[in-house]
Amino acid sequence: MLDISMFREHSDVIRADHDRRGMTQESIDEVIRLDEEWRKARYDADQLRKARNEAARGIAEAKKSGDSTAADAILAEVADIGAQIDELAERSDGCLAQRDALRMRIPNILHAEVPIGEDDQKNTLHSMHGEKAELGFEPRNHNDLIEMNGWVDQARGAKVAGSRFYFMQGDLARLEMALQQYGADFLRGRDYTLVQPPLMMNREAYEGVTDLADFETVMYGIEPDKYYLIATSEHPLTAMRMDEIIEPSELPIRLVGVSACFRREVGAHGLSDRGIWRVHQFTKVEQIVICHPDDSWGHHEELLGNAVDLWDSLGLHYRVVNICTGDMGTVAARKYDLEAWLPGAGDYKEVVSCSNCTDYQANRLRMRYRTTEGNEAVHTLNSTAIATSRALVAILEQNQLEDGRVSIPEVLRPYMGGQESLESLR
Numbered sequence: 001m002l003d004i005s006m007f008r009e010h011s012d013v014i015r016a017d018h019d020r021r022g023m024t025q026e027s028i029d030e031v032i033r034l035d036e037e038w039r040k041a042r043y044d045a046d047q048l049r050k051a052r053n054e055a056a057r058g059i060a061e062a063k064k065s066g067d068s069t070a071a072d073a074i075l076a077e078v079a080d081i082g083a084q085i086d087e088l089a090e091r092s093d094g095c096l097a098q099r100d101a102l103r104m105r106i107p108n109i110l111h112a113e114v115p116i117g118e119d120d121q122k123n124t125l126h127s128m129h130g131e132k133a134e135l136g137f138e139p140r141n142h143n144d145l146i147e148m149n150g151w152v153d154q155a156r157g158a159k160v161a162g163s164r165f166y167f168m169q170g171d172l173a174r175l176e177m178a179l180q181q182y183g184a185d186f187l188r189g190r191d192y193t194l195v196q197p198p199l200m201m202n203r204e205a206y207e208g209v210t211d212l213a214d215f216e217t218v219m220y221g222i223e224p225d226k227y228y229l230i231a232t233s234e235h236p237l238t239a240m241r242m243d244e245i246i247e248p249s250e251l252p253i254r255l256v257g258v259s260a261c262f263r264r265e266v267g268a269h270g271l272s273d274r275g276i277w278r279v280h281q282f283t284k285v286e287q288i289v290i291c292h293p294d295d296s297w298g299h300h301e302e303l304l305g306n307a308v309d310l311w312d313s314l315g316l317h318y319r320v321v322n323i324c325t326g327d328m329g330t331v332a333a334r335k336y337d338l339e340a341w342l343p344g345a346g347d348y349k350e351v352v353s354c355s356n357c358t359d360y361q362a363n364r365l366r367m368r369y370r371t372t373e374g375n376e377a378v379h380t381l382n383s384t385a386i387a388t389s390r391a392l393v394a395i396l397e398q399n400q401l402e403d404g405r406v407s408i409p410e411v412l413r414p415y416m417g418g419q420e421s422l423e424s425l426r
Helices: 005-011 010-020 026-064 067-079 079-102 140-147 154-160 170-188 203-209 212-218 235-238 293-313 360-365 386-396 410-416
Strands: 124-129 193-195 200-202 227-229 251-260 281-291 317-320 334-342 347-356 368-371 375-379 381-386
Touching: 005 010, 005 026, 010 026, 026 079, 067 347, 124 293, 140 170, 140 386, 154 360, 170 193, 170 227, 170 251, 170 281, 170 293, 170 381, 170 386, 170 410, 200 203, 200 235, 200 347, 200 368, 203 212, 203 235, 203 360, 235 251, 235 281, 235 360, 281 293, 281 386, 293 317, 293 347, 293 381, 317 347, 334 386, 347 386, 381 386
Parallel strands: 193 251
Antiparallel strands: 124 317, 200 227, 251 281, 281 381, 317 334, 334 347, 347 381, 368 375
8 A cells, every 4th residue: 555655745646646547536535534633633632641641740749738629620620531532542543444444445656657548458569579370270279279188177177166177187287387397497597586385365464465355356265264365476475574674685585486376267258268268276486576665667677577588488479568557456556468379369368467566565564674764665576477377378379280289388398308299188
């Protein structure tokens, strides 16, 4: 969330950002009003405490001098101060809770170069990578490829867990594990520390990294323990330093997380109901950077560069787009997406999301670094490296052969025992 000082000293910046997003400003006004009421209630309570302390000294002096009448008079004057202080404390607590609950919903300040647009159709092209493969035959979509080769059993997955769950098997399962290992090795080679995070988080930690009011609908809750299955390793890896003061010598912190991820995906009916593109459980290799605020935009380009180099090494065709205001969400200040070309679908689809969240998550997590002038919020950044199910779809569709076999990207062949193509189970 935005630091409260932004509302007190730079509300014009927040208002201008809301204008860019096409949002109304009532929430900003309400945060400012509640903050003023909170500060006034605290000030009034402090004045009453001072008056009570002065009265206590007056009563003591009166009793010492033997003037019980004066002592009783002072006592009568302050008899209800305690109740007034309690009332003000209740009012200030209520204002603070309402203020911060509302502040959690107000989005981050966007980078000046974020394009303006109402939805994803207004995202702009950043760069193109690789060449569209000339297959020389009518391409199959990934659904047809996995069915004809027996690599995914969705019917039995649905039988034991429900729709959009599946059993992956044979060489496709081996390729999925190869992608995990390759992605982790690639980033370890760039000084990212490999971390396997917990697959569940408590509500407080989750509220620190995302807007639960929006995101909770796509998450799986664990009852009665009040945990959430993680939707991405970004969330636990960012939250792992919550409530900590980080020494500047530790920055930047570079992490690569590998984990299962769980989401209540509810995409459009049709091809997304089949195959492994939009599913409830998948594996993701994720990049995380926690850094000094002055360095975060450089690290944003670093994360994008890592993703580009990784996907270039797979030999796949894709594009990078700048996400516009209407497609941005609450947490990120700027975001790039990598969209892979899917010949079978005849369209580009998102495979990587790369975001700079500036101090927005750090403020929610109370995560700071030490300075000589006090503690300041760090900046947090995240980027997909490989969401394996979507990477598999891109490989299947771009590397398919006319007979239904699929060529394995060269960089993954060492992880597959030197094998050059996926073998069918049919």
